[in-house]
Amino acid sequence: MSKRSSSRRDGAPDSSRRNFLKGATIAGAAALGTPAAANTAISGFPEQRRKAALPGPRLAAADASPPPADPVNQSSSGGDFMVDVLKTLDIDYLAMNCASSFRGLHEAVINHGDNKKPEIITCPHEEIAVHMGQGYAKIEGKPLAMICHGVVGLQHASMAMYNAWCDRVPVIVMGGNIMEADKRAPGAEWPHSAIDPAALTRDFVKWDDQPASLQHFAESALRAYKISTTPPMAPVMLSLDQELQENPIENRDRLRIPKFTPATAPQGDDAALAQLAKMLVAAENPVILCDRMARTPAGMPRLVELAETLQCAVIDNYGRMNFPSRHPLNQSFRRSILSQADLIVAMEVNDIWGSLSDFHDRIVRSSEPRYKKTAKIVALGTRGLYMKANYQDLGRYQDVDLDIAGDAEASLPVLIEQVKRGIDEGRKAVFEARGKKLAAAKLATVEQAKLDATIGWDASPITTARLCAELYSQIKDEDWSLVGTSIGLSWPHRLWNFTKPYQWNGLAGGGGVGYTLPASLGAALANKRHGRLTVAIGGDGDFMFVPSTLWTAAHHQIPLLYIVHNNRAYHQEYMYLQAMAARHGRGITNADIGTTLKDPFVDYATVAKGFGVYGEGPISDPNALAPALKRAIAMVKSGQPALLDVVMDQR
Amino acid sequence: MAMMRTSVKHLAVVAAIAGAFTLGNAVASRAEDAPAGDPVNGKRLYLADGCFECHGRAGQGGRFNYLTPALAQIALPVESFIAFLREAPNDMPSFSADVLSDKDAADIHAYLSSLPGRRDAKDIPPILNQ
Ligand SMILES: Cc1ncc(C[n+]2csc(CCOP(=O)(O)OP(=O)(O)O)c2C)c(N)n1
Ligand SMILES: [Mg+2]
Numbered sequence: 001m002s003k004r005s006s007s008r009r010d011g012a013p014d015s016s017r018r019n020f021l022k023g024a025t026i027a028g029a030a031a032l033g034t035p036a037a038a039n040t041a042i043s044g045f046p047e048q049r050r051k052a053a054l055p056g057p058r059l060a061a062a063d064a065s066p067p068p069a070d071p072v073n074q075s076s077s078g079g080d081f082m083v084d085v086l087k088t089l090d091i092d093y094l095a096m097n098c099a100s101s102f103r104g105l106h107e108a109v110i111n112h113g114d115n116k117k118p119e120i121i122t123c124p125h126e127e128i129a130v131h132m133g134q135g136y137a138k139i140e141g142k143p144l145a146m147i148c149h150g151v152v153g154l155q156h157a158s159m160a161m162y163n164a165w166c167d168r169v170p171v172i173v174m175g176g177n178i179m180e181a182d183k184r185a186p187g188a189e190w191p192h193s194a195i196d197p198a199a200l201t202r203d204f205v206k207w208d209d210q211p212a213s214l215q216h217f218a219e220s221a222l223r224a225y226k227i228s229t230t231p232p233m234a235p236v237m238l239s240l241d242q243e244l245q246e247n248p249i250e251n252r253d254r255l256r257i258p259k260f261t262p263a264t265a266p267q268g269d270d271a272a273l274a275q276l277a278k279m280l281v282a283a284e285n286p287v288i289l290c291d292r293m294a295r296t297p298a299g300m301p302r303l304v305e306l307a308e309t310l311q312c313a314v315i316d317n318y319g320r321m322n323f324p325s326r327h328p329l330n331q332s333f334r335r336s337i338l339s340q341a342d343l344i345v346a347m348e349v350n351d352i353w354g355s356l357s358d359f360h361d362r363i364v365r366s367s368e369p370r371y372k373k374t375a376k377i378v379a380l381g382t383r384g385l386y387m388k389a390n391y392q393d394l395g396r397y398q399d400v401d402l403d404i405a406g407d408a409e410a411s412l413p414v415l416i417e418q419v420k421r422g423i424d425e426g427r428k429a430v431f432e433a434r435g436k437k438l439a440a441a442k443l444a445t446v447e448q449a450k451l452d453a454t455i456g457w458d459a460s461p462i463t464t465a466r467l468c469a470e471l472y473s474q475i476k477d478e479d480w481s482l483v484g485t486s487i488g489l490s491w492p493h494r495l496w497n498f499t500k501p502y503q504w505n506g507l508a509g510g511g512g513v514g515y516t517l518p519a520s521l522g523a524a525l526a527n528k529r530h531g532r533l534t535v536a537i538g539g540d541g542d543f544m545f546v547p548s549t550l551w552t553a554a555h556h557q558i559p560l561l562y563i564v565h566n567n568r569a570y571h572q573e574y575m576y577l578q579a580m581a582a583r584h585g586r587g588i589t590n591a592d593i594g595t596t597l598k599d600p601f602v603d604y605a606t607v608a609k610g611f612g613v614y615g616e617g618p619i620s621d622p623n624a625l626a627p628a629l630k631r632a633i634a635m636v637k638s639g640q641p642a643l644l645d646v647v648m649d650q651r
Numbered sequence: 652m653a654m655m656r657t658s659v660k661h662l663a664v665v666a667a668i669a670g671a672f673t674l675g676n677a678v679a680s681r682a683e684d685a686p687a688g689d690p691v692n693g694k695r696l697y698l699a700d701g702c703f704e705c706h707g708r709a710g711q712g713g714r715f716n717y718l719t720p721a722l723a724q725i726a727l728p729v730e731s732f733i734a735f736l737r738e739a740p741n742d743m744p745s746f747s748a749d750v751l752s753d754k755d756a757a758d759i760h761a762y763l764s765s766l767p768g769r770r771d772a773k774d775i776p777p778i779l780n781q
Contacts, residue, residue, distance in 0.1 A: 361716055361742045450778050454770040455723050456709020463711055466777075473777035488714035495781040571704070575715050578701040582744030588751070589699050626777075650704055651713030 074248040078214050079108030081249060082240070085218045085257050087117055089225050091145045091172065093136070093525065094118035095129035097156075099149030101176025101192060104245030106147075118145055121525070121556055124548035126153045128518040130160030130235070131546070133171035135483060135519030138320070138505035139526035141296055143170040143228055150175035150197040150239060158201050159512045164235045165204035166350075166393045167319070167509025168292050168382075170228035171235040173201075177210065179241045198237045203390045206234035214244060214255055222260050230263040231295065231407040232382040265295070268380060268406030270414060276345065276378055276402060277418030281427055283343035283376075285434075286312045287331075289355055290347040291319035295409045297501040300324070302412040303347075309419055311435030313337055317355060318493060319348070319506045325498040326446065328439030333449070333494060338370045347408040348381040351395030363583060378402040380411060393510060449494040461649045462622045465491050467537070467563065470625050472496045474633055475533060481505075483523035484516040484536030486565035487572050488651055492537075502532065514545030517562065521553050524560035524641075533636060535561040540597055540604070541570040547607055553641035554612035561636045564604045564645045566618060569596045571650045604645035617645025688729070688754075688761025697759050700751060705743075710766040716742045724768035729760045 082105055086094075094109060096102075109120060121144075123129040129146040137143045148157050154175045164171050178184045178193045198208035207227045211217035217240070224236040249255065280286050288307060294300045303323055307314050313331040314323050315338070323330055331337055338344065338356065346352045356377070359367040371377070377400045384405055387394070404411070423431070453465035468491035481502050482492055498504055505523055508515035516538035524534035543564055553560055574595035581587045592598075601618070608615030614635045616628050625646065632642040697703055702722075705715045710723030727735065733756045739745045746756075772778040 359716075446781075450772050450781055451769050452712070452721065453778055453781075454772055454775060455711035455721055455768055456707060456766075457770060457775060459709040459711075461708065463707065463709060465711065469775075469777040469781060473780040476780065490714065490718065497781075574701075575704045578704055579742070579744040581701075582746055582750070585747040585749045588701055588746065591701055591704075649707050649709070649711070649713075651707065651719075 076249040076252060077104060077108060077112075077245065078217075078243075078247055078249060079104040079106075079245040080112040081214050081252070081255055082217060082221075082245065083108045083113040085221050086145065087113065088257055088260060089221065091118045091143070092140075093121050093144040095121040095123050095132050095144060095146040095522075097123050097126055097129065097148065097153060099153055099176060099192075100189070101150050101178065101242050102147050102174070102240060102245060103176075104242060105174075105176070105240060108245070121552065123518075123552050125546060126156035127160045127514060128521075128546050128549050128552065130157045130164060130171055130173065131515050131518035132522030132525065132549075132552075134160065134164040134167060134169045134509070134515070135505065135522030135524075136526045137169050137171065137522075138167075139481070139483065139502055139523045143172050143225070144522075145172040145174060147174040147176070147240075149192060150177035151192045151194050154197055154200055154237075158204075159510075159514070160518075161201050161235050161237075162204045162391070163508045163510040163512045163515050165206075165391075165510065167506065168231075168233050169235070169509070170233045172224060172228060173205070173235055173237045175237070175239050176242055176245070177239045178243065179210070179212075180243065183243055197239045201235075201237055203388055204235070205237045206232075206386060208237035208239070210239035210241070211244065212241070214249065217244065218255065218257050222258055225260065226263055231265045231410075232386050233295075234386070265407040265410040266382065266385065266405070267414065268404040268408075268411035272402065272404045273411055273415045274418045276380070276404065277415055277422055279343055279376060279378065279402075280310055280312070280345070280415075280419055281422040283312075284430075285337070285341045286310060286343040286345065287338060287341040288312060288314045288345050288347060289317070289349055289352075290314065290322045290408070291317035291349040291355075292506065293322045293348045293408045294320045294501065295407070299409040299412075300501050302409060302416065306412060306416050306419065308435075309416060309423070309431075311431035311438070313341075313438055315355075316493075317349060318504065319350075321498065321501050321504040321506075325493050325496060326442075328442045329435065330442060331438060331445075333445050333490075334441060335370070339372060341371055341375050343376045343378070344371060345378045345380060346400075348383070349379070350383055350393065352377070352379060352400070353396040353398040356398065357396075361579075376401045378404070380404045380406065380408050382407050446494075449491075453491065453495060456649070458622055459649065460620045460622060461567070461647045462620070462625060463649050464489055464565065464651060465495075466622055467565075467625065467646055467648055468492050468495060470629060471535065471537075471563070474626070474629050475535060478533040478633075478637075479531065481523070481527050481532045481534050482536065483527075483534055484520035484538050486516070486537055486539040486542070489537060489565070502527065502530075513539070513542050516542045517546050518549045518552075520562060521549055521558055521560055521641075524553075524558050525556070528558055533561070533633070534559065535563070535636075537563045537565050539571075540564055540566045540568065540602065543604065544597070544602070548611065550608055550611035550613045550641065550643065557639055558641055559636045559639050560641045561632055562641065562643045564617070564643065566602075566604065566645050566647050567650045568598050568601060568647070569650070571595075574650075604643060608643040608645075614640060614642040615645065616643070618647045619644060620647040688757035688759070688764075690758070690761040690765040692755075693758035693760065693762025693765075696751075696755050697762050700746070700755075700759075702759060710763055710768070719743075721768070722763045723766035725760065725763040729757050732756065732760045 126148045133144045148154050177197050209220040211220045228236040307329045314329050316322050316332045356370050357367045379400045456463045483505050520536035527534045577591040577595050581591050605615030605617040632644050635642040705713050705719040706722045707713045712721035713719050736746045
């Protein structure tokens, strides 16, 4: 007798149960405990069964054979073994929204694995779980795992997987599924099963599998982890059969967890790097352009060493914490220098063409290069090592003079060594003079930024410059980490002094809105164990996609100061719509329709409180900002999340 | 191709005017005989017609597809400002006289001229803390 039928017996009798009991006497004792019989009872079929024809020879034979085994206990499960495998991968967290298709693994994680490595992070939406993984990996330098309901949960997870894919970030995505059709229960298990669940996301994961046995799972889990974390990094997807998770293991001794060895990052060809070193030493105005360059804490110091050796300009696209913001050679807000460059080296830049072209978003779209015709262009990165055809996150084809396939961070030591070898005293003097000029220009840029930040200082809505200046003023002596910004917000990088690898972790990657809040929380989860003060500034539109992220913050007590850049609009789109109306010479006062968040305004602080998070706002008075920041920072330093709703100007 | 070349040249000319937006600390000279605009109506239009979307309510600038210029204490003379609006360069939308009359544009110009612009950072401790 199964647990299901016995618990039914404990319940209050009802008419269907009476039918069930009547039918049971005829259907025979063996059928009594099966869930199928229980289902039949509910629909009242037993009455009809009595009228059924007498059993034929086959049925009679089946009746004569012993009833199938129906144990009520098990002492092992595939899920337990899966947890053992995950533990060898040192995965700290399993972000998830619970679902029956992985109830076997879920139970094994909490009871067999003691809810440690991985520890479950409960997420109200699968997009939140994956985005948390994206933000987490960029701070912690390793992936977390997420698991979802194979079909419907994966559909929710997919946009975040796309962001992570475009952002070259590893996330171990798993989903439950029931492979064998004859094992699926009627009802939800059918629409929640697929013959190939991963097909949905195959265009934006690096690899996927649906293991057919536990040994297969062990090997595929290790393979998935390795593929995901080898540059170019990307999410991977494993579909886990429900029966495989739940069923007892016949012989545990025959299962083997293979040895995990991470693959080294691919380094650029030595000869090509030597050639690049020569070009760098000989160039009069070399510029290094970087985007997702720093992969580990070693990345930034390496780039600093190269740039300082050459005393050359660095322009950062801010995909990662690549280069200190105040470094005299950081010329990120002087992109016009590209027009003077005789050598441009793009390191881990996805869209080199976009960075090197002025594009005009006009009725007839046009563009021209930002660099002079004689400039040499070199690409160094892993972008070309793994490509897929459908989604177009690649940018236009860029002419280059030397294309070095290899991980930039891994290639830098060889490049630096070659550069140092090639420098003589004459070049050294030239470099020093060049560095002095760049340093002076940098100083002027920072002073100009400070001056620009004073415009509208007392305005309400509060300027974004004021918010950023006030925030930095209060955190600069803490061990801070900025892990999210609203669209186009450049003030932190113009004003703040970023020096540590974890002080910035880049952007969404694929531009899918709904990234900033959950990815910031994932980054805060990583920062928590290091005792860092995590802050983020995110759009109100972004927040509206994934507000329940705040519940996860409260539930898991993840300290994060989250400032809602409340411009009461999907402002990026508001500007585009304004441009469309102006093109037509009509309705330039109508562009707020469908682009703004008003009537009613959203009260984000109240929303936060509803999820159990400290919230203050809306703050419109610029003089109220500093005290509110102080209170919220105190809350975060005590280990709690806090939200400030700041009514700010658009950009 | 020929058309492409002219349009690029045209852009370059207008971009040169755009350069005049960039504010130094010196206030550039204004046309002597500029029509006196109404800054109060100018503010209303600046908000209603969407100028603030890219250039900020305080004329502090912002960001569209690239950083957009601050307009507080605008240096561009009013005639050039109006001409600029009619055929704007780069990604700036052009505003025809059908939706924005010369008078309205002059009012917006007057409003931008009335905005205080940059301040001395020494009065502002959070700025000094950067
Ligand atoms: C999933 C998704 N939906 C819609 C968009 C289009 N989109 C781009 S920016 C933007 C506005 C986002 O609003 P908010 O986060 O408040 O930023 P704001 O532009 O107001 O600063 C939208 C809707 C998108 N990129 N991704
Ligand atoms: Mg917004």
